[in-house]
Amino acid sequence: MSVPFKHIIKQYFNFSKKDRNAIIILASFILIMIVAIIIIDNIQLKSRYDFTEFEKALEEWENSRAISEISYQTFFVFDPNLISGQKLDSLLIPGFVKRNIVNYREAGGRFASPADFRKIYGMNDSIYEVIEKYIQIYKKPKTKTKPVKLNEEVVLDFFDPNQASFQELTKLGFNSFQANNIVEYRKKGGSFKIEDDLLKIYGIDSAFFLTIKKFIQIKIQAPPIRKEDNPAFLLVELNSTDSTELVKLPGIGPVFASRIIKYRNLLGGFYSKQQLLEVYNFSEETYSDIKNSVLADSIQLKKIRINFSGYRELIRHPYLNNNQVNAILNYREKNGSFSSVNQIRLANLVDSTTFYKIKPYLNCR
Template sequence: MNFKHTLREYFSYSSSEKNGLLVLVFILLVLYFLPVAFTTREGVEDSLDQKRQFQIDSVISVIENRKNNKEAKIAFTTLSYFDPNTVGKEELIGLGFTSFQISNLIKFRNKGGLFKKKTDLLKIYGIETSDLERWNLYIHIVADDKGNNENRVSKTKSYSLFPFDPNLISLKDWERLGVNSSISVRIKKYLNAGGSFKHAVDLKKIYGFDSVKIAELIPYVNIVAKVDHEIPRQNELLWLNSADTNQLKQLPGIGSVLSTRIVKYRDMLGGFVVKAQLQEVYGLSRDKYTRIATLIRVDSLSVRKIEINSIEESRLKKHPYINARMAKDIVRYRDRNGNFTSLKQLRSHKLVADSLFLKLVPYLELK
């Protein structure tokens, strides 16, 4: 009984205490809700602005990352020779084409479009002149070997590329290179007047010479260094495809070992198409090649051809540019589908990679 009484007295409040307690509770409630009640519209807007700014920063970051990735992709592209009429999607990506350019190029080909010259690439929506300049030296449009009716009609427009010295070749050779007769005549007049070509880019001196055609010819220009009149020209220049080991040893830096290797490799190839192939000979350094490059000449017309429709697999795989797997695939395809009607079939059917096709095609023929 005493406990209940004590407890009741402990929790009993006078009127003034009750009023004080209510005031205290009210003050606490006011202090609790005061920040919410006095939050301004500006504060809310600032919070929203911060969220919007965060979203904008995120978008900018994504765009910059994509741009950096694109720039990195362009920086690491590997340029190699390609034919826009046959090159595949993966190779175009490797060459630095954008997906938009690739899509438009493939649509153009699927509709029957054909690239007859390098500048035809500008027909593709999305490809600019700056793009063409970057790829120009690597574009190689291969004419169809079997020659359709259209090619027969425009036979005068067909040409072939081969190493040449612009100071020495004839008008007929210029025609074979696809140079307009008016330009070749102008070149002859320039030479007869005492002019000369010391560097490949000197072709730009000829008025009216198309810059795209010059860019196409430059990789094949092989200007023989001028010699003193006291030294006969025939004693300085050596025909690489007919020289024996003794003649090769007369070149600076070429001894018995290298001369033997050069002859052996030449026989395996079937002859040198361009003198730069000497750098493929084991042990022949770039420095040695540079020393002898102006002392040699190559007659690409003397190259021994491979009859692709009759050669046996065992002989085909002995060529330095053809391994055993490639030889097997080529012969198997020929046995199953009949003789090749065009050398381009080797590339279109993935029997030979694009990068290797351009090196190999001078050694092949259809019979």
């Protein structure tokens, strides 16, 4: 083996100096690589440690730290049942949790206590722990109310304070003191021209007045007409007169006389002379000229028996339309006979204007 080695040495020195240096560098590099391989193969690095628990703990710590920082900046006292969508957006909790809160409320859900907040999907313990102290559920205060005992004998109905008796007033809800004051006021010559005049009666306050106001129906009293003031005075009663009498009135010719008679027959008579203004093309000027020469005797009105009348009879009346007639008939069919004409208004079968116009023509007999 020595011979080859000597031969190698001899050959080595036959190379130029530059070649010899290159051989040394190459040999050194090869030697280093061999040593490195040997070291790597002999040193066992054990790095198979499980960092899962550590990473989880670190993540929870970072989340709690972030939520803690947020709580000092964005959380405030709120009621989850009442908080608006805009204010809810200002809470830096996960967006899907906010959406679930809104969806829960829209579905009819309510939060009775802060603990109910845990029912929201996505609300974990770490978030709830931070916001719990900010949740404040508003609860309506429980007030003790005394039951109101209604007098079973009280029947709210339309009435005229100028005509109602003491007994009628007490049945309408007036106490004895109020009813007596109304009667005494009338005995002394007092009268009620408008509904608000009732407030002049001692013992009637505004609260009670508001409960009965819609049932007050004051009849307008026509001023008395004295024939002796004018010897040539002509007074015509509209429900019993004929065309020959009507044409004697100023501004009334045969055409208007005929229209008045026809309209009177359709109505069933006039209960007010102002109804003349409903006659076709009857002017205010003409009415002004004759209003002191005419009167209407309501006793002569032809009444409609609403418990027996059918569609044809009701629809013929100028004050009733198809819908109103059907409403009256349907109500009668479902509820039986009318015990009072006022039921038509109380049941909203007709509007108030129509009711006051048609009421004088109706009865329940």
